[in-house]
Amino acid sequence: MYDMKNLSRISHLEANASKGMDAFWQFDRAAFEEGEVSALTKQLAAVAVALTTQCPYCIELHVKAAREAGATDAQLSEIALVAAAIRAGGAITHATHMFDAK
Template sequence: MDSLAPEVMKAFWAFDKAAVAEGAISVKHKELIAVAVAVTTQCPYCIDIHSGNARKAGATDAEIVEAAMVAASLRAGGAVTHATHALSI
């Protein structure tokens, strides 16, 4: 992709790097958020990358699992909410 759309990918990688940089939210917590989002979007590559980055930023396995469980509960909550529509049919 980098060779086929160099300007777009350059902009993407700059945005990606800036999004997880230290700021009001620490890198560790941003990477835990990224793990949770990756679980929700079901992106195995993203899960690998961001769980590794979270560990490098000091996250424990327990923190990674807890972030993933928050994501799982929200995803399941969406299914439960949508299931209520079956009652109105």
């Protein structure tokens, strides 16, 4: 199912829901603008989120954007471990629901 060529079909959304898509693109641009948080840090955060949601489109797009913002292999590797720790931590903390309070 995953194929980057599928993204060319976003134009169908833009043609059929232009007001919402215009708002989405404006929001997306604003979210990733340089601000109090650097563009690089924002892209590294996006990579971590993409890894935890396991969206291959987001992984590819945000790794590319992170690299364009100056991300190194070491930074991407560390952010991957942060994503893994958060995902594992969720499993551990949710495991507490398996036990009745005594």
